[in-house]
Amino acid sequence: MSTIANEQNHRVIKSTPILISFLIAGFIGLFSETALNMALGSLMNELNVVSSTVQWLTTGYLLTMGILIPVSALLIQWFSTRQLFVASLLFSIIGAIVAGMAPIFGVLLLGRVIQAIGTGLLIPLMFNTVLIIFPINKRGTIMGLMGLVMMAAPAIGPAAAGLIIEKLSWNWIFWMTIPFLVFALVYGLAFMQNVSVLTKPKIDVFSIFLSTVGFGGIVYGFSVAGDKGWGSSLVISTIIIGLLSLLIFSLRQLKLDKPMLDLRTFKYPMYTLGVFSVFVTFMIILSSMILLPLYLQTGLGLTALTAGLVLIPGGVLNGIMSPIVGRVFDMYGPKWLITPGFIIMIIMLWNLSNVTTETSIPMMIFLHSCLMIGVSLVMMPAQTNGLNELPRNLYPDGTALLNTLQQVSGAIGTAVAITIMSASQNNFLKNVADPSDPSVASTSLTAGIQTAFILGIVLAISGLIMSFFIKSSREI
Template sequence: MISLLLSGFIGMFNETALNVALSDLINLFHISAATAQWLTTGYLLTLGILVPISGLLLQWFSTRQLFMASLIFSVLGTLVAALAPGFEMLMTARVIQAAGIALMLPLMFNTVLIIIPAEKRGGAYGLIGLVLVVAPAIAPTISGLLIDKLSWNWIFWLSLPILVIALLFGMRSMQNVSTITKPKIDIFSLVISTLGFGGIVFAFSSAGEGGWGTTKVVISMIVGILALIIFVGRQLRMKQPMMDLRAFKHPMFTVGTLMIFITMMVMLSAMLVLPMYLIRGLGLSAFTAGLVMLPGGIINAIMLPIMGRVFDKFGPKWVVPSGLIIITVVLWFLSGISTATALALIIVLHSCLMIGISMVWMPSQANGLNQLPPELYPHGSAIMNTLQQLAGAIGTAVAVSIMTAGMNSFMKDVADKADPANGPLALIAGIQNAFIFAIIVAIVGLFFAFFIKRVHVGKQE
């Protein structure tokens, strides 16, 4: 578990670590903002394509084989990124890195389901939460410091030795725990899965940077949706599906997956717009903005294992709805931020948001996966991880689109459009709208949260 958690942590750290370096890379490589955005979009797109087939890989290859492949991809990608002299090589490195984490995430979940008894899984998922939630939350702070004092390459030089340690540790201690069944590989399912999940992630990611009406967004969205409909129909008819969607016949798995989807949308959209508010709205440096968001990341790190133990003892029935109430109230306060809002209030609100997320994420995940029979463990892990990537792409893209529309609307109504003071005000108006969108998503989640019930092994309340 130490090997899995270390490598997973660095993988998720790398997902957002480069965000604060994008402005430096635009100047350094002489590229546009839209091109630079592909360093994040390409990472998400690779995850969106590879994670859906992870359920199949878990049944074809041993735990050790998948772990070693994941770490080799991660180490190679990180080394290439650290040495990259230009955009093309850095882009290639990001795809290699994403291939590593796409194997690691489902492997981590599947290993917990196999080796840890159901009544103790809450604590284990609390530790996995440290990887999935805390790593992306603290990445901007660490990256901001490295860029301030050294250079962007050091984001990867810092990651590399940790990945090498995880690889050496895993080579020594990793055991084969999964059952290899080698189901028949359906090439058509692989192709339409790639077109479906890849198309939708690509469409939402591209919409965030160029708007919803562009040809590439419309075409990739249509292709993605049609391919996904065909994929779902085919999986339901197959005896040995690539991704067994019969997991959704288990109601608590369905509710848990929906809770994670909504939480991921809210968290990643907030993590995108809050730094923009701090840097472009209030004029703080990247490092200072990272420091403002650091307490929330630390509180989340403390809360997730605690929530794991609370779940093991009491179940999710009251924890999850309470968490969503906290999230909704915090988002309501955040929708009223302005240039006069005190930094101390932003720190408190961000910290409370992270507490709410920890109360929803881990109990929903553990409870949902606990209801699945062992033969559906690989598929359940793959489904949850795939939908997390979709939620991340959708949440950030919609938030950026709503924010941009709000900025444009504000600028239409101002008398002096050339006044530089109106830029930050327009941005904040757009960010307020983005938080209103997040409130609506959280309220939908709160409604479904009241249907969650504790799952016991062999019976359900």
């Protein structure tokens, strides 16, 4: 430990090349995460699988991330920055190769899981490294640059995938990422430096088991709830087992001298408020990302490519806003960003809850773009302000908890939104003379979408209430 600390003291950390290494790798990883969503229909036909099976390409990815990210706090203290960075890129490259050449669904799913391991290692490592190498007064701007990459990649992914599928085949979604991943690996090998101090804490196997069952159970239960139904014994049992495991896990962490995941981070009020602000915002993002493509394709009758293009301006605008918001955060703190962000989200979600089959495409672009502006005003300031309050020794735990709860919130938001939409759609069909009439499909789905967006309104209102208690960590 002392050797590494002394090495850091006598060596200049080149923060910019390190950041570039992470941004390149992060962009491709997050692009791959959303790009495949547009290909699910093609995959069902080509690989001869049903919708509940093909959904495992998303569920398996989320599940792997939900299991791995909590353990990342431990990995960051056991392995050097370079080792973890190289490992994450190798997993991503191998996963892309396996998925790209997959002859059957099982091999494709294996490739996705390997890719998820790469992303699950990279994201918490990136956050932790940025907290170490950049001073507190510059973190807003840097987190803003990270936000630019992390929001632009998922936004471009579906539209790019739609174009690839139209001109080539779904395999090329993976093949086209490999040169960029290889470049990121070579660049990282040249410029990545070891910045964290390795403490190598004792590994508590029971804590890892409880974390895996707990977070994995909750993510899995909510992920399959839309398909299996909330009355399914599988859904109920996995969620209950997950919650009980997390309860035991939490109690155990509080008793251990060196916990696997230090929950004392929640003793810091701005961190706690930041985490829950990010939690509700991520639920809004993920629920919107599944509702809007359904509405655009079924409610408005757009093609997959056109639907992807409609959503690009909002994602790109969110990315552009992130560095601007970061700079404002560095100058003025979170006070004048988070509250207006939630207010904008409430207004846009209210309008989205009133869409019809006659709503114009320019109006949808406007509503989605404004919603993304609201999101950009909340996400980066809330998480950066929260992490800024933590002492350096809690950075790995703080970033691991933040990123894990994002995965959990995504699974919950998606499942609850689909459930509300389906229930509302079924109620609408009960009052229709001929439910089998094809013309009713778009109207009934739109009715379901309207009701599902009320979930987002409730979440945004809860976030607005929390925002009144957030103040700058530098003032504490």
